[in-house]
Amino acid sequence: MDREQTFIGSGRENCPNQVACRGQKFAAGVADDGSFRAQSDSHAPAEAMPAVASSAPVEPAQDEKKSSGPATAEAARLAEQQEPPRQMLDDYQAGALATQFEDKEPEELLEWAFAKFHPRIAIVSSFQVDSMVLIDMAYQINKQVRVVTVDTGRLPQETYDLIDQICEKYGIEIEVLFPDTHHVESMVRRHGLNSFRKSVPMRLLCCHVRKVAPIQRMLRTLDAWITGLRRDQWATRANIRKVEIDHDHGGLVKLNPLADWTHEDVWDYVRHFNVPYHKLYDQGYASIGCDPCTRAIKPGEDPRAGRWWWEVNAPKECGMHCPIETGGFEHEFKAILGDADHTEGSGI
Secondary structure (H helix, E strand, O other): OOOOOOOOOOOHHHOOOOHHHHOOOEEEEEOOOOOEEEEEHHHOOHHHOOOOOOOOOOOOOHHHHHHOOHHHHHHHHHHHHOOOOOOOOOHHHHHHHHHHHOOOOHHHHHHHHHHHHOOOEEEEOOOOHHHHHHHHHHHHHOOOOOEEEEOOOOOOHHHHHHHHHHHHHHOOOEEEEOOOHHHHHHHHHHHOOOHHHOOHHHHHHHHHHHHHHHHHHHHOOOOEEEOOOOOOOOHHHOOOOOEEEEHHHOOEEEEOOOOOOOHHHHHHHHHHHOOOOOHHHHHOOOOOOOHHHEOOOOOOOOOOOOEOOOOOOOOOOOOOOOOOOOOHHHHHHHHHHHHHHHHHHHOO
């Protein structure tokens, strides 16, 4: 079905902002203060049109001729290599934008985000169904959308199969990150291959080494990141906003376009637009992570009950989206960093 036709699902078909109901292409503009403006392509004001530069060569001034040379060329080359200044928002701007986009559809937030932050913005995904919806939406807006994931070394085969399917369907390159080899080796030497079963701090340590730390390194290169978080997923996510400042990761902008969507909304979109999805969902899985830490859920169980199911009264989080402090976990990670530095220095 054409995306311009009405997307019917979960009562969202009556929303005037729904992408399939909009009819006209949405043109996003960004004000100097980071606010959002939108207008139809066909109604752009004449004064907003960029001036066309003359193609006639311009003779440089005499002083410019004298200053040209190896030193000037080297300075120009170094200037080109410098990273552009980060696009930052403060808490006030983020709050205003969150309010502005609260009743808007995810595509509108994505349009604004790509206009303001691309290419220093990425969808960070473990290829659960929520992020698959975002990948599909984002690809319709920006064919150069960046998708980042982490191969923890413990993923189910179905995750790798889905990655290949995404690359084939959308023609995009998935940026696959890997944990630091020395950190993994040190953790395994100290605590064994399956240390995550021993205690909650040991599980959080494994999550941090294999997943969180690689993502944190990547986030330092971005101005904004996009997640598939929804408020109905878990108690720790009930108050997320569509636009936030991620103070745990350097103050970059964190976007949650599906914050107000439900489980039914997500699956309606997947079925309507034939979006690829993880095949473990067909086997009763509701939340999918590393293979040894994920199981299918039983009828009536909470959707995240299949994650780290052996733990009692523990957070169903890896620590990527909310700070988790246990004391023992942080101490062990610092010890592993020390081991890794020693190993690298010794040439082992």
